[in-house]
Amino acid sequence: MLVGSLSGCATLPVYKAAVANNTITVPETIFGTTNFQMIQPKNQYYNIGLKKEANGTYTALLLKCTHADNQLTPVGTNGYKCDLHGSTFNNEGQVTAGPAERPLKKYTTEVVSNQIIIHLT
Amino acid sequence: MHAKTLTLVVLSFFVSGTVLAQQPNTSTAEDSLNNNTVKSSLLTNTTIGGYGNAFYQYNNNQKTAKVDLERFVLFVGHKFSDKISFFSETELEDAKVNGGEPGGEITIEQAYLKFNLNPNQYIVAGLFLPRIGILNENHLPTTFNGNERNYVETLIIPATWRELGVGFYGRLNNFPINYSIGLMNGLSAGGFTHGTGIVDGRFEGRNATGTNLAVTGALQYYQSGFKAQLSGYYGGTVGLRKTEADSLGLNSGVFGTPVAMGEGDIQYNGQGFSVKVLGSILSIKDADKINRAYASNTPKTAYGAYAEIGYDLLYRSNYGKVNAPQLIVFVRDENLDLNASIPSNGITDQTLNKNYVVAGLTYLPLRNVVVKGDVRLAHSGVQNSALIINPSPVALPYQTSNTLINLGIGYSF
Numbered sequence: 001m002l003v004g005s006l007s008g009c010a011t012l013p014v015y016k017a018a019v020a021n022n023t024i025t026v027p028e029t030i031f032g033t034t035n036f037q038m039i040q041p042k043n044q045y046y047n048i049g050l051k052k053e054a055n056g057t058y059t060a061l062l063l064k065c066t067h068a069d070n071q072l073t074p075v076g077t078n079g080y081k082c083d084l085h086g087s088t089f090n091n092e093g094q095v096t097a098g099p100a101e102r103p104l105k106k107y108t109t110e111v112v113s114n115q116i117i118i119h120l121t
Numbered sequence: 122m123h124a125k126t127l128t129l130v131v132l133s134f135f136v137s138g139t140v141l142a143q144q145p146n147t148s149t150a151e152d153s154l155n156n157n158t159v160k161s162s163l164l165t166n167t168t169i170g171g172y173g174n175a176f177y178q179y180n181n182n183q184k185t186a187k188v189d190l191e192r193f194v195l196f197v198g199h200k201f202s203d204k205i206s207f208f209s210e211t212e213l214e215d216a217k218v219n220g221g222e223p224g225g226e227i228t229i230e231q232a233y234l235k236f237n238l239n240p241n242q243y244i245v246a247g248l249f250l251p252r253i254g255i256l257n258e259n260h261l262p263t264t265f266n267g268n269e270r271n272y273v274e275t276l277i278i279p280a281t282w283r284e285l286g287v288g289f290y291g292r293l294n295n296f297p298i299n300y301s302i303g304l305m306n307g308l309s310a311g312g313f314t315h316g317t318g319i320v321d322g323r324f325e326g327r328n329a330t331g332t333n334l335a336v337t338g339a340l341q342y343y344q345s346g347f348k349a350q351l352s353g354y355y356g357g358t359v360g361l362r363k364t365e366a367d368s369l370g371l372n373s374g375v376f377g378t379p380v381a382m383g384e385g386d387i388q389y390n391g392q393g394f395s396v397k398v399l400g401s402i403l404s405i406k407d408a409d410k411i412n413r414a415y416a417s418n419t420p421k422t423a424y425g426a427y428a429e430i431g432y433d434l435l436y437r438s439n440y441g442k443v444n445a446p447q448l449i450v451f452v453r454d455e456n457l458d459l460n461a462s463i464p465s466n467g468i469t470d471q472t473l474n475k476n477y478v479v480a481g482l483t484y485l486p487l488r489n490v491v492v493k494g495d496v497r498l499a500h501s502g503v504q505n506s507a508l509i510i511n512p513s514p515v516a517l518p519y520q521t522s523n524t525l526i527n528l529g530i531g532y533s534f
Contacts, residue, residue: 014295040239045204047241069206071237075345076344083258083290083341085533086259098488098489099489099533099534
């Protein structure tokens, strides 16, 4: 279910999806007006930031702070912030402010029949 | 058994010389994060981190200086499952604690269980830091300018302010709003001390009274590099038996003899600039009753505000580089009055009407290590002779202005 495209707001549009066989499947059509989407896996505790790259591929980041595992908050379309100790990450998952030192987990993605498949392994 | 396993973790940490990054187990998809080595369950699910700072301070009025390892803090966290985890901060202040001697302090700053409800919401239970001000949640020395923490968030908002209770945190999907509410033990009016606001009324997890409670709440709005927050606190300060409270002329009960606090702040980071503006007001409407009971010269109202601007001089030359050095030049102006209004039985103390101008440099060779140098110009009102009881024969006359020069280092990981 697409919750809504909110290009006027600082939040990323959110797409809720089920996890099946350690994968999440997302239709490419949700990127009609934006290059960023927040994927909210059902029955999981962390969101996934999904970005459409210029070459048509997709980058999927687990929004889990690599310092103390807190959930991350998107800062508009300019990356992610952890409210627990202040770590920030850019859209590529690289640390831009500590105390976190390691980049965000990046999941492998592929596109099959206009469906983006995120492999959670 | 637990002590042995924890010892193993700590030893492993020091032997390796690196942080033991939390390595979730591989039982679920999300737990695949960083699982590139085989480690025991304890090692893979336990996190160690920390922060600390030391600084040299020259006091121009006294013509003296001190050097202090002000804080040495260790984080220990453990993930029991994706849903439930534990987090703690243990702090040693001033490097050394000797029984029966003043100075030095060992405290548990945080120790709570965290229950993830979904990607946007979680609950914490235990000793936690409510979301009030900026510094209370984010107080790593690598995240603020100046060697010393700002005074407004030390004396008006008594950061780091932790109490026992339950907190609920969340964010909205469709709007850039974070929210939090908390329920925790209240303060002790009997602990209030003239000149330190409500600082000495905190229980900080030790034998807190449980019949007087406090509620806190915060709303945050964020947009790109901009963030604004409003937060509040309201709590009772008398956890005594009703008969005892009555005999002291105090109101007991959940919110009896209340303390109320409001806070608002704005932060901006972008293009090498960082701006922080914060204001807070403290209200103790029954201060007269507290003074009658404890003779503590408790104020009815206190307030504080500061504004700070900083600029990274290396921003342009390092633009686009990962973990590039930063050299931030900053200035901060702080104003606070710890007795902005006093009850009829209080005595005004203009030394508590303070202004600090702090300016300096913050150098981060990389983002988690900092070298700081700053000058603090301190000003206050004149001393009230009515408050001088049994003056020390060697005491110097009170001086309304002073200059402190600070040089220090800090780290976080």
